[in-house]
Amino acid sequence: MGKTYHDIETHSWEEVRRRHEDKLPGQLAYLGENSDFYQRKFSEWDVDVESVSTIEEFQEIPFTTKDDQRRNQADPPEEQPLGTHQAVPTEELSRTISSSGTTGKPTYFGLTKSDRRSWNEVMKRSFYCAGIDPDDTVIFGSGQTMITGGTPYFEALTELGANVVPAGGESTERLLSVMTDLPGDALITTTSHHRYLTERIPELGFELDELSITKLVGGGGPGIGNPEIRSELYEQWGANLVREGMGMGDVIGCMWSECEFEDGMHYHGQGHAHVELIDTETGENVPFEVGSKGELVYTPLEREATPLLRFKSGDYARVTGVNCQCGRTSPKIRCIGRADDMVIYKGMNVFPSAIRDVVSGVEGAMGHTKVIVPTEDKVHFEAPIPIEAVLDPETDRDEAAVEDDIVDAVRTQLKVRVRPQLVDFSEIELSEYKTEQVIVRK
Known part of the structure; x- marks a missing residue:
């Protein structure tokens, strides 16, 4: 059995669900009091938030979609630049980040100081599970500091204790220079950037396995879960581990990651965000059982700035495990595509x-x-x-x-x-x- 960052990662999934059930009414009340968007939606949906006390009752509430977010931000009130689901005054925001915009106009997310603490807690669990140790030197390869996988990632890695080298955003030659001048243990960037570097660095006259990097952690879409791609990265880099992680700015920057068995990403948002698996066509809940497939849906349990309710992520996943020898008890998944690309x-x-x-x-x-x-x-x-x-x-x-x-x-x-x-x-x-x-x- 391996080490976990927090003991909640070993609590039974049913116990975690009960904890979320206890927290959901408070978050619903917060939305009803502070979110103009959800005040209107609760009226349209004829939802009495005070009557929702169980997860089963919660699952009767309609979904929120990315299009809802975009409409919220299309022509926002001056006092709510992030849209009508902005639930705190702008002066209480501690950070504002954005989506990458690869599937449409970028959307913006706000974080209060409390939101940032929640994010950091979950992301530290995720990175630790993915093999990042507090004494590692991490070469951070993403150059887009405003996106979810930018500034929030290296803040959480720093809080974990790692020596973070924010080397992304410049040429491959410059990144290679950093990796040779400041030998690192791990390289964290998007999956396709890992693959790009695998193709590009040898063209510059360097052998990848001569670099000090032994840990590769990637995200930003399906890829590392493919055995061919994982084997290629292991072989070319001479790596000790190759793992993937996943999250989203609408909810938490990174809340899934692989353990040492590298056969699916564990969920790490226990106590901070409730996750569901649904049938994309019918909207019905699908149990987290090995082999189950569906779209991931999230509800932050204590988000203050831009909270969402039953948010359809668009990520279509397959459950690969529900118990793991590493000791973690959360479901493991492999993201197999985007629901809107189907x-x-x-x-x-x-x-x-x-x-x-x-x-x-x-x-x-x-x-x-x-x-x-x-x-x-x-x-x-x-x-x-x-x-x-x-x-x-x-x-x-x-x-x-x-x-x-x-x-x-x-x-x-x-x-x-x-x-x-x-x-x-x-x-x-x-x-x-x-x-x-x-x-x-x-």
């Missing part, structure tokens, strides 16, 4: 990231795949789904054979037919800081 093939839900993961295991193909959607509103497919896959420049296999194997592998593993087109690696731009697109709408 396409439908002959009535079956398909995630582009799942297609990418299958293609990456085909000999002669690399793990950079895009699903090509011919029109913006195209969701349903009866004919094979068009994809672009990257031909491995070192393969001696015939392109037609690689394409045939891609078709067979996707059909066998996902029960879906695709129409692959192989392209050269130079035709696929791999973003430095954000997970590469896996769906392209024409």
